[in-house]
Amino acid sequence: MEQSRLFDMIVLFTDFGWRGPYVGQMKAVLAQQAPDQLVIDLMHDVPVFNFRAAAYLLASLVEPFPNGTVFLAIVDPGVGSRERRPCVLKADGRWYVGPDNGLFNVIARHSAEYSAWVIDWQPASLSDSFHGRDLFAPVSAQLACGQLPAMTETRLAQNPEEWPIDLAEIIYLDAFGNAMTGLHGARISKHAALVLNGTRINYARVFAEAEKGVPFWYVNSNGLVEIAMNQADAAQTLGLEIGMQLQII
Amino acid sequence: MEQSRLFDMIVLFTDFGWRGPYVGQMKAVLAQQAPDQLVIDLMHDVPVFNFRAAAYLLASLVEPFPNGTVFLAIVDPGVGSRERRPCVLKADGRWYVGPDNGLFNVIARHSAEYSAWVIDWQPASLSDSFHGRDLFAPVSAQLACGQLPAMTETRLAQNPEEWPIDLAEIIYLDAFGNAMTGLHGARISKHAALVLNGTRINYARVFAEAEKGVPFWYVNSNGLVEIAMNQADAAQTLGLEIGMQLQII
Amino acid sequence: MEQSRLFDMIVLFTDFGWRGPYVGQMKAVLAQQAPDQLVIDLMHDVPVFNFRAAAYLLASLVEPFPNGTVFLAIVDPGVGSRERRPCVLKADGRWYVGPDNGLFNVIARHSAEYSAWVIDWQPASLSDSFHGRDLFAPVSAQLACGQLPAMTETRLAQNPEEWPIDLAEIIYLDAFGNAMTGLHGARISKHAALVLNGTRINYARVFAEAEKGVPFWYVNSNGLVEIAMNQADAAQTLGLEIGMQLQII
Numbered sequence: 001m002e003q004s005r006l007f008d009m010i011v012l013f014t015d016f017g018w019r020g021p022y023v024g025q026m027k028a029v030l031a032q033q034a035p036d037q038l039v040i041d042l043m044h045d046v047p048v049f050n051f052r053a054a055a056y057l058l059a060s061l062v063e064p065f066p067n068g069t070v071f072l073a074i075v076d077p078g079v080g081s082r083e084r085r086p087c088v089l090k091a092d093g094r095w096y097v098g099p100d101n102g103l104f105n106v107i108a109r110h111s112a113e114y115s116a117w118v119i120d121w122q123p124a125s126l127s128d129s130f131h132g133r134d135l136f137a138p139v140s141a142q143l144a145c146g147q148l149p150a151m152t153e154t155r156l157a158q159n160p161e162e163w164p165i166d167l168a169e170i171i172y173l174d175a176f177g178n179a180m181t182g183l184h185g186a187r188i189s190k191h192a193a194l195v196l197n198g199t200r201i202n203y204a205r206v207f208a209e210a211e212k213g214v215p216f217w218y219v220n221s222n223g224l225v226e227i228a229m230n231q232a233d234a235a236q237t238l239g240l241e242i243g244m245q246l247q248i249i
Numbered sequence: 250m251e252q253s254r255l256f257d258m259i260v261l262f263t264d265f266g267w268r269g270p271y272v273g274q275m276k277a278v279l280a281q282q283a284p285d286q287l288v289i290d291l292m293h294d295v296p297v298f299n300f301r302a303a304a305y306l307l308a309s310l311v312e313p314f315p316n317g318t319v320f321l322a323i324v325d326p327g328v329g330s331r332e333r334r335p336c337v338l339k340a341d342g343r344w345y346v347g348p349d350n351g352l353f354n355v356i357a358r359h360s361a362e363y364s365a366w367v368i369d370w371q372p373a374s375l376s377d378s379f380h381g382r383d384l385f386a387p388v389s390a391q392l393a394c395g396q397l398p399a400m401t402e403t404r405l406a407q408n409p410e411e412w413p414i415d416l417a418e419i420i421y422l423d424a425f426g427n428a429m430t431g432l433h434g435a436r437i438s439k440h441a442a443l444v445l446n447g448t449r450i451n452y453a454r455v456f457a458e459a460e461k462g463v464p465f466w467y468v469n470s471n472g473l474v475e476i477a478m479n480q481a482d483a484a485q486t487l488g489l490e491i492g493m494q495l496q497i498i
Numbered sequence: 499m500e501q502s503r504l505f506d507m508i509v510l511f512t513d514f515g516w517r518g519p520y521v522g523q524m525k526a527v528l529a530q531q532a533p534d535q536l537v538i539d540l541m542h543d544v545p546v547f548n549f550r551a552a553a554y555l556l557a558s559l560v561e562p563f564p565n566g567t568v569f570l571a572i573v574d575p576g577v578g579s580r581e582r583r584p585c586v587l588k589a590d591g592r593w594y595v596g597p598d599n600g601l602f603n604v605i606a607r608h609s610a611e612y613s614a615w616v617i618d619w620q621p622a623s624l625s626d627s628f629h630g631r632d633l634f635a636p637v638s639a640q641l642a643c644g645q646l647p648a649m650t651e652t653r654l655a656q657n658p659e660e661w662p663i664d665l666a667e668i669i670y671l672d673a674f675g676n677a678m679t680g681l682h683g684a685r686i687s688k689h690a691a692l693v694l695n696g697t698r699i700n701y702a703r704v705f706a707e708a709e710k711g712v713p714f715w716y717v718n719s720n721g722l723v724e725i726a727m728n729q730a731d732a733a734q735t736l737g738l739e740i741g742m743q744l745q746i747i
Contacts, residue, residue, distance in 0.1 A: 018294075023290075024290050027289050027313065031289060042523070130469075175515040207577070208576060265542075277509070281564065377716070382719065
């Protein structure tokens, strides 16, 4: 019983924030259509409408989740438009449900194998503006319950092979002012420095080993290169913003 | 088993915000007194102390929830005063637990039939300032478990028939700067314009069809008229505030 | 079955905020390692890095929780340093898991009896910066499932007897601008006044009985002395900050 539960987790990853009824309404759908599955709020403050940063962020977070986990991931500037299709990706045993706008490209890029489908299944009632609740949540519930919704195999709208594995950009600023990048710590020398907004930034293993008032980079708990300051707000001090590019020297 | 769970959902709708221990303390009570019921955080950023806006907002959100759902709803400027009574409403098969201050009036106004009760049940220990945890949560747990607390049938303190079905006011601003109104989209012509703070606002079906930089109104995913801008913050651009009135022309 | 669930609750108390993946990642660990236990978010906006204020806050919140509850509590400026040890406290039948930096001192001070252990158990993979996910969450899951991780009885790094029972300081500012103190309402006369930042503050039983525009103190729902204003923001009006000291006259 515990085992079956593990393989059914539904993980939410959105740019909805914690304000408004949006997250709650999706969870109400999941509660009704997949009542025995655990739902985890992974994050709801993904950079708004920024599916490129979100794609790198999501890819850094999925590894600890077991096979069969369903990620309901929504960062979607084009909701209601006819251009972007609703899709399902299966990669390395995990499911991803959301818009086919690039959000799953880094997952696909990293995976040993993946398949993608466009969702054909339609709810009885589909609002123009809230596909998360009306379409993606029911499809996620079906997958978590071991059912396949009507869907057709396809290619992702954007070719994952054209996306770099390492992205030398800031992809997320956390509440403490730390700046995550799309660079993998395992692929960069500890002797390398980063240059960001004119500032040279050296490596430190942990906050406690960094000099106060001096920015440093370290490998964060998800394996990404992150820029921080010991007991200070690096983002504010250095004027960092999501999308800002950095050099490795 | 799945069925029984569906009929027992407890839905939280408050102005407590996500800061502080308040939501967590209510959920700890529910976890102990109704451990098998699912608890959904519908929203915790209802306009603070504004039970009138909250009443219209709540009424727009309840329809997807099944019979037997218990809404624990608290927007309560008068907590600790002796004037407002604690009440239970049953309307169209759903339960509502909270203060009798108008919060449930729009639900009652819209329902085919409803009954209201004043809560006589008292906890062993009742704080002066946190009836949500001490009184409303235990009563919600009892109802969700199929037990009736001691209560006496009554009339709501305010007569629902005196509240308009459509409220031509802003009742909520979301994190993206979209402004919900108390107007029902199904009851207004798509050719109508809204006038708000001196600005004339026309209809668009979805964000993607609206011109950038020009505010529009559309019918949101809960059926309410909502004012928005494509990839911009309508509330900030137009100086919108909760309670602001609008004209339909 | 309901009983067994009660004794297994895991309660989160952190300074992580609701932004970022941190809370979600801890809950994903708990979901996998303690899938039948209820997890309660008690609060995630504990004053950042302020384990002293946090210790008084936590102690005011635990009483309603049953024996066997596991508190996963993290306020940890020294994560990654070798100075502070990971610890487990058992006090009055409840478990506490977190850093041995003073966070559990007020709990220990108040308890009839307590024991403390340093955690010897090590995860297969331990990041430098996120012990909450890698170490404290698995240990909490083990305790909630009735297993004891490898650990050695010890003394707390700071002696609880040296911490005062009442702390005449502001320990928390809530979203409404109310200021909690570390003073116990039951140990102070209702005729006493507080002096804070040059302002004299008298007692009122509830908000509704306080004069508008005049700050008052009352005993909050957790038994602590709290400073507030009726329908106004006391923190902003009086310029209050966490750590500010007050006098009782």
